Amino acid sequence: MFKFAGGKLLNRIEKAVAERKAQRAKGGVVSLEEKDSIDFIDLFLDAEADVDLKAEEGLSGKNAQIVRHMLEEEVVMQCFVFLLAGFDTTSNTLSYTAWYLAKHPQCQRRLQEEIDQVCGEQPEIGYDDLSELKYMDCVVKETLRLNPHATIVVGRVAGQDLEIAGIRLKKGDKVQVDSYSLQRDKEIWGADAEEFKPDRWLDLTSNQKDAYLAFGAGPRQCVGMRLAYIEQKIALARILREYELICGPKTEKKLDHSGWFTVSPASVTVNVRKRDQ
Numbered sequence: 074m075f076k077f078a079g080g081k082l083l084n085r086i087e088k089a090v091a092e093r094k095a096q097r098a099k100g101g102v103v104s105l106e107e108k109d110s111i112d113f114i115d116l117f118l119d120a121e122a123d124v125d126l127k128a129e130e131g132l133s134g135k136n137a138q139i140v141r142h143m144l145e146e147e148v149v150m151q152c153f154v155f156l157l158a159g160f161d162t163t164s165n166t167l168s169y170t171a172w173y174l175a176k177h178p179q180c181q182r183r184l185q186e187e188i189d190q191v192c193g194e195q196p197e198i199g200y201d202d203l204s205e206l207k208y209m210d211c212v213v214k215e216t217l218r219l220n221p222h223a224t225i226v227v228g229r230v231a232g233q234d235l236e237i238a239g240i241r242l243k244k245g246d247k248v249q250v251d252s253y254s255l256q257r258d259k260e261i262w263g264a265d266a267e268e269f270k271p272d273r274w275l276d277l278t279s280n281q282k283d284a285y286l287a288f289g290a291g292p293r294q295c296v297g298m299r300l301a302y303i304e305q306k307i308a309l310a311r312i313l314r315e316y317e318l319i320c321g322p323k324t325e326k327k328l329d330h331s332g333w334f335t336v337s338p339a340s341v342t343v344n345v346r347k348r349d350q
């Protein structure tokens with residue numbers, strides 16, 4: 074029988090949201106305008122949900138809209154999705170990246186040079202610094218191209234009967250995108266499609282841009298994409314300006330993948346050495 078793996082997590086979130094609501098009702102927790110450290114529960118409890126009746130109910134009125142607060146179960150599910158979608162995905166990308174950098178020391182050196190140049194000795198790495206880390210961007214995207222680990226969620230349901238590239242779909246048919254194959258397709262990425270080459274991101278064709286679906290595409294594209302890039306870049310910059318990632322005797326020759334909702338490397342083993350030693 075199918076057992077819902079996230080059941081325990083969901084129960085904990087339900088409890089946490091109910092407790093926070095009770096605290097707020099007693100005036101124990103203030104709303105986010107007044108609070109310095111806010112979390113997702115407060116953000117969602119404070120959020121107004123715009124419901125577009127035109128889209129949902131087929132109303133013909135122009136811009137028909139109602140605005141309401143989120144229901145408690147919606148807050149619970151939003152926290153659940155954000156935790157599920159936002160945590161493993163980012164840490165998995167960092168694991169994959171660590172392995173590729175250990176395997177490609179010349180890419181790692183180039184990245185370290187960029188980090189040293191952009192971030193210097195300053196203790197904090199700012200948002201503006203991150204946008205200047207162009208090669209870092211290439212490294213993270215190349216890792217996600219070869220390992221699009223949330224590929225199962227890139228699916229759609231046909232809203233009407235239609236034909237795409239000679240394939241007929243009926244309203245309600247489910248379409249699952251195979252981004253793993255798409256992102257390694259030699260016809261799109263060239264003969265070296267299976268190789269880790271961050272430089273390819275400096276000059277992408279429009280076909281290649283369209284074929285990169287690590288965060289999906291369109292209106293339902295990953296809402297956490299920018300946050301994920303920021304988190305990954307900060308973590309990499311902080312690690313690599315102090316340390317070097319190197320292969321050791323136990324470093325995997327190639328990576329095996331595990332999981333289904335999000336895919337992760339079965340294991341990543343790299344050694345860490347203080348720089349300039």
Ligand code: HEM
Pocket residue numbers: 154155158159160162163166222223224226227228286287288289290291292293294295296297298300301
């Ligand atoms: C490397 C990190 C991440 C990857 C690879 C990733 C990947 C994806 C993919 C492929 C989708 C489906 C998009 C589509 O169907 O077009 C998705 C949706 C989503 N992601 Fe992410 N994600 C990442 C990080 C995050 C983070 C950090 C958050 C939030 C904090 C997040 C929250 C979400 C949510 C809420 C959705 C559903 C969006 C919707 O249905 O409208 N993700 N993600």
